[in-house]
Amino acid sequence: MANRDTPTAASLQPRTTSSHATQTPQHSPIDSMPAQLAAEMPSPTTPAPRRTPALLRKQSSPMMPPFMVSAPGKVIVYGEHAVVHGKAAIAAAISLRSYLHVSFLSKSNRTVKLRFPDIQMEHTWNIDELPWDTFSQSGKKKYYYDLVTSLDPDLMAAIQPCIDEVSPTAPEAIRKIHHASACSFLYLFLSLASRKVPPCVYTLRSTIPIGAGLGSSASISVCLSTAMLLQIRALSGPHQDQPPQECELNIERINRWAFVGEMCIHGNPSGVDNTVSSGGKAVLFQRRDYDKPPLVIPLHSFPELPLLLVNTRQSRSTATEVAKVANLLNGHPALTENILNAIGLVTESAHNFLISPDFDPTSPDSLQYLGELVTINHGLLVSLGVSHPKLERIRELIDHTGIGWTKLTGAGGGGCAITILKPQPPMLTNGHANGTHNHDTSSDESDTSSEPDDPDCGASIISTGTKLKYKILDSLEVKLENEGFEKFETTLAGDGVGVLWPAVLHNGNEEEGGEEIDQEKFLKAEGTVGIERLVGVASGRRKDVREVREGWKFWRPWEVADR
Numbered sequence: 421m422a423n424r425d426t427p428t429a430a431s432l433q434p435r436t437t438s439s440h441a442t443q444t445p446q447h448s449p450i451d452s453m454p455a456q457l458a459a460e461m462p463s464p465t466t467p468a469p470r471r472t473p474a475l476l477r478k479q480s481s482p483m484m485p486p487f488m489v490s491a492p493g494k495v496i497v498y499g500e501h502a503v504v505h506g507k508a509a510i511a512a513a514i515s516l517r518s519y520l521h522v523s524f525l526s527k528s529n530r531t532v533k534l535r536f537p538d539i540q541m542e543h544t545w546n547i548d549e550l551p552w553d554t555f556s557q558s559g560k561k562k563y564y565y566d567l568v569t570s571l572d573p574d575l576m577a578a579i580q581p582c583i584d585e586v587s588p589t590a591p592e593a594i595r596k597i598h599h600a601s602a603c604s605f606l607y608l609f610l611s612l613a614s615r616k617v618p619p620c621v622y623t624l625r626s627t628i629p630i631g632a633g634l635g636s637s638a639s640i641s642v643c644l645s646t647a648m649l650l651q652i653r654a655l656s657g658p659h660q661d662q663p664p665q666e667c668e669l670n671i672e673r674i675n676r677w678a679f680v681g682e683m684c685i686h687g688n689p690s691g692v693d694n695t696v697s698s699g700g701k702a703v704l705f706q707r708r709d710y711d712k713p714p715l716v717i718p719l720h721s722f723p724e725l726p727l728l729l730v731n732t733r734q735s736r737s738t739a740t741e742v743a744k745v746a747n748l749l750n751g752h753p754a755l756t757e758n759i760l761n762a763i764g765l766v767t768e769s770a771h772n773f774l775i776s777p778d779f780d781p782t783s784p785d786s787l788q789y790l791g792e793l794v795t796i797n798h799g800l801l802v803s804l805g806v807s808h809p810k811l812e813r814i815r816e817l818i819d820h821t822g823i824g825w826t827k828l829t830g831a832g833g834g835g836c837a838i839t840i841l842k843p844q845p846p847m848l849t850n851g852h853a854n855g856t857h858n859h860d861t862s863s864d865e866s867d868t869s870s871e872p873d874d875p876d877c878g879a880s881i882i883s884t885g886t887k888l889k890y891k892i893l894d895s896l897e898v899k900l901e902n903e904g905f906e907k908f909e910t911t912l913a914g915d916g917v918g919v920l921w922p923a924v925l926h927n928g929n930e931e932e933g934g935e936e937i938d939q940e941k942f943l944k945a946e947g948t949v950g951i952e953r954l955v956g957v958a959s960g961r962r963k964d965v966r967e968v969r970e971g972w973k974f975w976r977p978w979e980v981a982d983r
């Protein structure tokens with residue numbers, strides 16, 4: 421995965437517009453659409469069409485099938501706050517994702533519609549009334565391969581009236597959320613598409629809690645960027661056997677435009693959220709000098725791990741928490757610097773370990789090492805004053821079960837806690853009735869406690885351990901819910917952006933013709949489980965570590981690199 425300022429930048433820029441022809445993707449999912457339709461797809465390099473006289477009009481073409489894209493949220497695993505002061509941090513993708521469904525309307529419709537039910541937003545614009553002229557003026561026009569690092573005030577001013585017409589009567593706080601999403605959409609749409617774009621509906625649903633520091637905004641920006649780049653045929657793949665450099669190039673292209681979407685929502689984002697959401701897995705991220713681009717190193721060795729994520733549901737402000745640390749630094753410079761340095765060392769230790777030959781993603785000892793760093797990192801964040809009683813309560817409840825290593829993630833002061841789960845519950849690894857933990861599963865233990873003592877049944881121990889782990893997790897879930905917290909069982913360091921083209925699932929049977937995911941079915945799916953079931957993601961904790969996503973395709977540079 422590459423960051424917006426990495427050397428791959430040069431490789432993305434054709435020298436002249438005419439070199440576009442040589443860059444036309446060979447394996448885009450859109451290549452599978454009928455040639456006539458493909459020819460009608462707008463491209464930023466396609467000259468504006470001449471008006472066809474009514475008598476010479478072509479026959480109507482069949483409508484393009486709907487397609488879907490999906491992008492993950494992220495967590496900071498090590499190094500938040502210290503990263504603001506020049507140290508490195510490690511962020512990783514999670515399996516909570518946003519899903520964007522794109523469907524097409526008949527040509528006569530001339531509208532583009534957003535359906536974003538998570539934020540109760542719906543809006544339709546007339547395509548012909550959008551400010552295409554401003555976006556295509558010379559000096560303003562951007563191409564899919566361009567690097568855009570700031571928003572153009574003239575373009576922002578041109579879309580403002582279109583944003584203002586969204587949810588005009590909603591309360592101010594809701595309007596702000598709607599306008600941020602609309603701005604992200606419109607800026608990308610007007611930059612990448614053209615007046616000739618087929619009328620379409622963008623329906624978005626996410627399993628990522630909004631505003632909890634899990635990168636929900638970046639994941640929607642990545643979905644929008646990917647969908648539009650696919651629509652203008654500026655991406656190739658994803659497909660199996662795609663060379664790693666080509667995967668990187670596509671991810672980079674998506675990431676650049678996702679960053680533009682993020683700027684619309686956040687003003688001045690660091691870029692780490694969209695980078696992780698585009699490319700998946702994990703990255704080491706460091707910004708020593710704010711005038712220079714950040715250092716972003718993909719960590720392809722980061723293991724896919726089951727992760728427990730608990731949302732305090734306590735709203736927090738990143739700016740306030742960052743300011744708390746700045747104040748502490750002012751009042752206690754030497755001490756605070758030492759804490760920040762220690763956090764920097766935590767990240768450095770994790771990074772060195774992950775890239776060392778000693779690291780074995782399947783070994784409990786390796787996991788233990790990474791887990792201990794999680795615990796240390798949390799302690800240091802507490803001493804910076806950025807925890808919250810609710811985060812401490814969650815940590816206390818989880819520590820009592822002994823099932824893993826817990827820390828706050830992101831800004832703190834609320835938001836979420838993460839727990840890297842131990843491979844086996846502590847009573848199996850440390851012997852029975854481990855005095856340091858109160859498992860609170862007394863009724864559950866009776867039916868499992870005899871099995872681990874049997875030296876001849878390793879498989880049975882594993883299944884007993886797994887059963888016990890789930891019992892502990894179930895009992896924990898009840899406690900967390902009773903106290904108003906929200907628990908997610910997710911996976912750390914999975915895939916980045918994915919494509920389901922067309923939006924059809926075959927459920928293993930190609931002959932059946934498959935089940936089309938249409939807009940209404942997508943809107944009706946209930947909750948995370950309903951959405952994941954509909955889009956073909958194996959849901960629930962009993963899934964394998966790598967989720968099965970039938971029909972979905974991902975750019976996975978690490979996998980190709982491993983071959």
Ligand SMILES: Nc1ncnc2c1ncn2[C@@H]1O[C@H](COP(=O)(O)OP(=O)(O)O)[C@@H](O)[C@H]1O
Pocket residue numbers: 518536538539596597598599600601624625626629630631632633634635636637638640685
């Ligand atoms: N599911 C969603 N549907 C529509 N817009 C969303 C969704 N999730 C996030 N957003 C947009 O992203 C913004 C949230 O950004 P932010 O508060 O930084 O949260 P996060 O830390 O999760 O990225 C929202 O105001 C909204 O504009």
Ligand SMILES: C[C@@](O)(CCOP(=O)(O)O)CC(=O)O
Pocket residue numbers: 496499500501502503504632633634635690738741742829830831832835
């Ligand atoms: C506290 C900080 O290090 C991370 C904030 O993360 P989030 O806003 O909770 O995703 C701030 C930053 O890196 O900009």
